[in-house]
Amino acid sequence: MREEPGFVRDLGAMERILHFYASEHPRHFCVVAEIEGTIDPAKCRAAFDAVQAGHPMLSVCVRDDPQRGPGIYRCDRPLKVGFSSVDEEPDWRRVVERELATPFADSEGPLMRAMVMYGAHGASIVLTSHHVLSDGMSAVFIVQDLMEALDGRPLVRLPELPSQERLVADVLLPGGRTIDPEMPDGLDERRLRTIADAPLWRPFEGDTPLVHTIEFDAPFSARLRRRSRENATTLNGALCAALVQCVAEADRGRETCAILSAINCRPLVRTADRD
Incomplete structure (x- = not known):
């Protein structure tokens, strides 16, 4: 166990490869929520603060230690939330394109940011998340918490979770078996960095993100x-x-x-x- 100020835990193997991969080929993601009603930027900022206070992983960064590898550390920075009127930003798709082209600085944190485009009758909220500590379902849950905070409901603070490998080891491995679930056998640091340095199915360098959408109505979505x-x-x-x-x-x-x-x-x- 590292005894360093702000240290939370080591990255698991999957988190490590996502961290290494993002440093070579940034592949973070966006979730967009469209809501009706008037949005007060001050109240929206307060709602994001409440969401961040309820999710410990929204107040962390990732730092590399030359000897021990990357770990999760607490950071005291508030979530970066930008606001603009729909007159300035009429199409959230262009915002998503810019967000996808803007990498995260893992060592600074937080590893999520937001952009709110508000008008007289509603708003579009773009959440951009780093894959190392979030997935699509997590981002949807954060949107739900944001809606509850905007509605004035108190949020329950969630616990700090272990890595995916630790959860699997605790649940699925026979009792008494001893392994390092944060770095399974055969997945040393050098191999993970080699995997992360290679493109997935093609190189991504030089890409310009383009966003196109198709909208399904509720009956079709249900079917x-x-x-x-x-x-x-x-x-x-x-x-x-x-x-x-x-x-x-x-x-x-x-x-x-x-x-x-x-x-x-x-x-x-x-x-x-x-x-």
Whole structure:
């Protein structure tokens, strides 16, 4: 255990590779929430402060130690939240494009930032998160907490969670087995850095993010979700399959089409849905 000011814990193996990968090929992500009603920037700022106070991982950064590797450390910086009127920023898609092109400084934190575009009848909120400590579902839960804070409801402070590997080791390994779940056998620091230095399926350098959207109405979304469950898949899996089909039809000369689809590990490690 490191005895350093602000130290929280070591990064797990998955967190380490995401940290190393982001330093070479920034691949953070955005979640957008569109809400109705008048937004007061001061109250919205206070709601973000309440959300940050309830989520310990929204007040951390990642620092590299030459001897012990990267670890999570507390930081006292408030979340970076920008505000603009819809007259200045009429299309949140352009904001997402800029956010995706702007990397995080892992050693500074926090590892999430927000942009609020507000008007007379509603607002669009763009949350940009670093993958090392957040996934898509986590970001959606943060949006939910933000809505509750805007509604004046108190938020419960969540506990600091261990790494994914530690959760798996505690739940699935036989009693008495001793391993280092933060760095499993065969995944030393050098190998993780080598993996992270390589592109996934192609180089990303020089990319300019472009965002296009398709909007589904509520009845269609409900039917799509129901059919996904009937076919023992997820809504995300169905959309990924449809995307691959569209690419295959548009480029019939393509021999392969690779797509990465995240999975939800929460049921496997028996954590609460909100963790």
